[in-house]
Amino acid sequence: MASCNNKCEYDFKKFIDNISLNLSPTTINTLQVNITKLCNQACLHCHVDASPKRKEQMDLDTINRCLEILNDNNEITNLDLTGGAPELNPYFDYFVQEAKKLNKHIMVRHNLTVTFDGNPVTGESKEYLPSFFAENKLEVISSLPYYQEYFTDKQRGKGVFEKSIDSIRILNMVGYGTDNPDLQLNLVYNPVGAFLPADQASLENDFKYELKDKYDITFNRLFTITNMPINRFKQQLKNLNAYNDYMNKLINSFNPDAANGIMCKNIISVSYDGKLYDCDFNQMLDMNISIKNKDLSIHDFDFKTLVNRKIRFGSHCFGCTAGNGSSCGGNTT
């Protein structure tokens, strides 16, 4: 098994080359757009380093260009809106409504608490969101690190668990997380601390039982996600002197089946300023998609060129390929 100390680089590309594993794009079925780094929360594990202090916002021209790309490429059937709290972009509603006209499946990475907290900069209320989501039949994907208060608040801040439960209750009231196939509410679990996630199916059963039993709330699916060793979580690992142990844990848990399901094989990630990346993690590490020494933006979007690109790998890629795998849609095996 590979292992490293402080002076060693965790070279994912070299690792997959050594085992002759070719990981290349197969299609682009999802445009994942990070439309703001502003968030009402500042979570320990957040790879975006999002917080109420961030100011980055996608502007209207860039959103319109994303809509053009969606319109011009039938293969792209999904729009995945993320942030920050994507609802805090001033053009969020417009983006959703226009993408809906193009018959795209729209996912929103909704943190649950923004409904109550509103915009931390302007004070604007966001209590309309559950109804807005339902009207536009968005798939709502929400982080809830655990079905108990302790782990959730430790990772996401004091009081977040209680607010999240109240928010899920409202989503249930408008039809989310029930048997309505158009109103999917999927929760996201990621471990608190330097651990790998538990088995997705087993944990989903626990979440469903506990949340129904204790709070009378329901959801559709649970996605388990591995914490990526970048940005805020990486700093936390370093502070705990646990970074190398965590990296070695990921490497020793490398699973080729999980690797074959990694999300960068079928998505393109767009940053608030319109640059293109293989995934949201590469975006946060400024690892642009670059062809012939040119960093590509949405103005260079060409489906065929992008499908034939080489994915840029980094040490964090061991996070997506460990154990049962990890992606924005949960495990990959």
Place this chain on the structure above:
Amino acid sequence: MDYYKSEDLKKFSEVGKFSKDLMDKFFDYYNTAINTDGSLTKREKSLIALAIAHSKQCPYCIDAYTTQCLETGANPEQMTEAVHVAASLEAGIKLIHAVQMQNIMKKNGAI
């Protein structure tokens, strides 16, 4: 306890350097018994292992099964209860021997 180092846990397989066949048989048995879902789930087995680890005061096992409990979805309340099961059983094992003490006292007319 400097004698026990957590990095030594990773060297467990090196015990198989000699008598490899016996060690392979042990690991096969060990992994089948503990690291699989059976009539008990892997999480339930991990909680049992955590309790025994505390009862036996094995630092390696406490390290390994704290991790395994969390990575199979257990929470701190469940893990702490498991340790209390171990602790209460240890206490009970001590206390039940007081029957022997009383037997001796009875036999010799003290009570």
